[in-house]
Amino acid sequence: MTDWQGLDQQYMMATYNRLPITIEKGEGNQLIDTEGKSYLDLFTGLAVNVLGHSHPEIVKTIKDQGEKFLHISNVFLNQPAIQLAKTLVEQSIDGKVFFTNSGAEATEAAIKLIHKWTKDGEKSNRGVVVLEKSFHGRTLGAIKLTRQPGVYQDFPVTDMPVYEVEPHNLEQLEDIIKTKKPAAVLMEPVLGSGGILPLEEEYLREVARLTKKYGVLCCMDEIQTGIGRTGKIFAYQHAGISPDLILFAKGIGGGLPLGGIIVSNELSHLFKPGDHGTTFAPSPLSAALGNTVFKVLLEDGELEKSVARSKYLHEKLNRLKDKNPKILEKIRGKGMMVGIVTLLAPEDAKKLQRDLLAEGYLVDVTQQTIIRLLPPLTLTEKEIDAFIEVLETKLQLVLEKELNQ
Ligand SMILES: Cc1ncc(COP(=O)(O)O)c(C=O)c1O
Numbered sequence: 001m002t003d004w005q006g007l008d009q010q011y012m013m014a015t016y017n018r019l020p021i022t023i024e025k026g027e028g029n030q031l032i033d034t035e036g037k038s039y040l041d042l043f044t045g046l047a048v049n050v051l052g053h054s055h056p057e058i059v060k061t062i063k064d065q066g067e068k069f070l071h072i073s074n075v076f077l078n079q080p081a082i083q084l085a086k087t088l089v090e091q092s093i094d095g096k097v098f099f100t101n102s103g104a105e106a107t108e109a110a111i112k113l114i115h116k117w118t119k120d121g122e123k124s125n126r127g128v129v130v131l132e133k134s135f136h137g138r139t140l141g142a143i144k145l146t147r148q149p150g151v152y153q154d155f156p157v158t159d160m161p162v163y164e165v166e167p168h169n170l171e172q173l174e175d176i177i178k179t180k181k182p183a184a185v186l187m188e189p190v191l192g193s194g195g196i197l198p199l200e201e202e203y204l205r206e207v208a209r210l211t212k213k214y215g216v217l218c219c220m221d222e223i224q225t226g227i228g229r230t231g232k233i234f235a236y237q238h239a240g241i242s243p244d245l246i247l248f249a250k251g252i253g254g255g256l257p258l259g260g261i262i263v264s265n266e267l268s269h270l271f272k273p274g275d276h277g278t279t280f281a282p283s284p285l286s287a288a289l290g291n292t293v294f295k296v297l298l299e300d301g302e303l304e305k306s307v308a309r310s311k312y313l314h315e316k317l318n319r320l321k322d323k324n325p326k327i328l329e330k331i332r333g334k335g336m337m338v339g340i341v342t343l344l345a346p347e348d349a350k351k352l353q354r355d356l357l358a359e360g361y362l363v364d365v366t367q368q369t370i371i372r373l374l375p376p377l378t379l380t381e382k383e384i385d386a387f388i389e390v391l392e393t394k395l396q397l398v399l400e401k402e403l404n405q
Contacts, residue, residue: 001034004022004034005018005020005022019357019362021033021037021039021357022034024036025053025054026041026049026052026053026054027053027054028052028053028054028055028378029041029052029053029375029376029378029379029380029383030053031053031362037360038360039357039360039361039362040360040361040362040383040386040387041053041362041375041376042361042362042363042364042373042374042375042379042387043362043363043364043372043373043374043375044374044375044376045255046224046250046364046374047192047224047229047250047251047337047374048250048251048253048255049251049254049255049376050227050228050229050251050254050293050297050376050377050378051254051293051296051302051376051377051378052376052378053255055254055296055378057292057295057296058254058255058289058292058293060292061254061288061289061291061292062285062289064288065080065284065285065288065289066285068284069284070283070284070285071280071283071284072284073279074277074278078282078284078287079284080282080284080285080287080288080290080291081099081282081284081287083287083291084097084252084282084287084290084291084294085097085099087290087291087294088248088260088262089262091233091234091294091298092233092234092246092262093242093243093244093246093262093264094264094265095262095263095264095265095267095268096262096263096265096268097260097261097262097263098113098260098261098263098271098276099258099259099260099281099282099287100249100258100259100260100261100278100281101257101258101259101278101280101281101283102137102249102257102259103136103137103223103224103247103249103250103259104136104137104138104139104142105137105139105259105278105281106137106223106247106248106249106259106260106261107136107137107139107141107142107145107221107223107247108137108139108141108142109260109261109276110184110186110219110245110247110261111128111141111142111145111158111160112271112275112276113245113261113263113267113270113271113276114128114183114184114217114219114245115160115183116270116271116275117183117184117217117267117270118183120270123183124181125181125182125183125215125216126160126161126181126182126183127160127161127162127163127180127182127183127184128145128160128161128162128163128182128183128184128185128186128219129162129163129164129165129173129176129177129180129182129184129185129186129216130145130147130162130163130164130165130185130186130187131147131164131165131166131167131187131188131191131194132147132164132165132166132167132194133147133148133191133194133195133197133367134146134147134148134186134187134188134191134194134221135148135151135188135191135192135193135194136186136188136221136223136247137223138151140155140156140157140158141157141158141160143155143157144157144158144160144162145162145186147164147194148193148194161180161182163176163180163182167191167197167199167203168199168200168203170203170206170207170210173185173207173210174210177210177211177214177216178214182216183216183217184216184217184218184219184245185207185210185211185216185217185218185219186219186220186221187199187204187207187219187220187221188220188221188222188223188224188225189204189220189222189225189230189234189235189236189238189239190224190225190230190235190333190334190337192224192225192337192366192372193224193366193367193372194366194367195339195341195366195367195370196332196333196337196338196339196366196370196372197332197339198230198235198332198333198334201238201239201240202239204236204239204241205239205240205241207241208239208241208242208243211244217244217245217267218241218243218244218245219243219244219245219246219247220234220235220236220243220245220246220247221247222234222235222236222246222247222248223247223248223249223250223259224250224337224374225334225337226246226248226249226250226251226252227248227250227251227252227293227297228251228297228302228303228306228335228336228377229251229335229336229337229374229377230333230334230335230336230337231303231306231307231310231334231335231336232335233297233298233303234246234248235334238334242264243264244263244264244266244267245261245262245263245264245267246261246262246263247259247260247261248260248261248262251293252286252290252293253283253286253289253290253293254286254289254290254292254293255289256283256285256286256289257283257286258281258282258283258286258287258289258290259281260281260282297377302377302378303377306335306336306377306378306379307335309336309379309380309381309384310335310336310338310379312381312384313336313338313373313375313379313384314331314333314338316384316385316388317331317338317340317388318331320388320391320392320395321340323392324395324399326343326399326402327342327343327344327395327398327399328340328341328342328343328395329341329342329343333373336373336374336375336376336377336379337373337374338372338373338374338375339366339370339371339372339373340370340371340372340373341369341370342369342370342371343369344369344398345369346368346369348398349365349368349369349370349371350365352371352394352395352398353365353371355394355397356390356391356394359390359394360390361387361390361391
C-alpha cells in the first residue's frame, strides 16, 4: 500500500499539522479514507463544502461545464460568472462584484479598493480598523489585517496603518475612528479562527452607524460566515445593516477555489480597467458551481432546512454543556458555525479531537481549546444525534481521567 503520509512528509512543505488519515473519497456528509473507514465531516475543509461531498447537482454541474470549457480568461464575457454576480448582488447590497480565487485575494482586492477610495476621493483617511484575533488571510497585505500573532509573525507588510480594537468595545472604536481617521473598518460578523465569537447584532448596528457618521467604509469579511453558514446568505444580515463592501470565498465555489468582493454602487466605479485583475478568477467552473450552490440553498430550500437542523444541533450541544459544566464552558456561534468552548488544557482538546477522529468524527480545534464545528448545511438530525452520543462518551472519559488524577 502506498505510504501517503511518508511521501507527504518527503515532498510537501510542512506548513500544516495534518490529521493522520488519507481521504479516498467523499459521499454526502461523510469522508471515507483509504482503509474504507467513514468519518462524519464536521468541518468541511474549513467551511467550504456547504453541500457536503459529491452532491448530485454539484457533480452534474462539473460534468456540464467541463464539457463546455474550463477557462476562457477575462478577455471574454463569462456567462456563469455574470449570473453568479447578479445573484450575489440580489442577495446582498446594490452594487457590483469583483471575483478572486481565494479569501486572501478578496482581502487584497478590498485593500486596493479602500486605497483607491481615499486616493481618488482625495481624502486624508488612511488605514483599517480590525478586531483583536481577527483573521483575514495570509498574503502580505491581508496578513497585516490578521491579528493572530502565530499567523502574522514578522513577515514584511505594506505600510498601511492598522488599528486593532476589542470586539464589542464601542467607545474604543469611536475613539480610534475620531483620532486616527481610518479609511475603513473590517470585521468578521462571527470571528472564525479567532474562536467562533459572534458579534452582537446591536454592536454591528452601532459599527454601521459610527462608520456612516464619520464617513468611514464599513466592510464585512464573510469569507467564513457567508453562503448560508450562519442561517442567512451573509451573517451581517442578522443585524439588518448594509455594509459598503463584503468579502466572500470558501463556500461559494461548492468546493472549488472562488472568492471576491461585493462593493456598493458608490464604490464600484473605483476599479477601472487595469486597476486590478487575475488570470484565473472567476473560473467558469467555480462560478457555475456557485450558481448551483445558490440554486440548492435558495430554490430547493436547503438553507431553510439547515436553519432548523442547526437549532437542533445547538440545543443538543447546550444540553450536553449543562450536563458537563466541568469540561464545557459555553456553546457559541450561529447556524452551522459552532464553537464548543472547553475548559480543557490544549493537549486535552487535541486529544479529544483525535479520540473523535478515531470514532469517525472530524472536528477542528481553534484557539487551542475551542472545538470548532463547520458542518455541511446538509447535516441531518440523525447525524447530529450520533455525534452527540459519541461526544458525550468521550467527555465522560475525560471526567473519569480527571477524577483518577
Ligand atoms: C474570515 C476569513 N477571512 C479570510 C480568510 C482567508 O481565506 P483563504 O484561506 O481562502 O485565503 C479566511 C480563511 O480561513 C477566513 O476564515
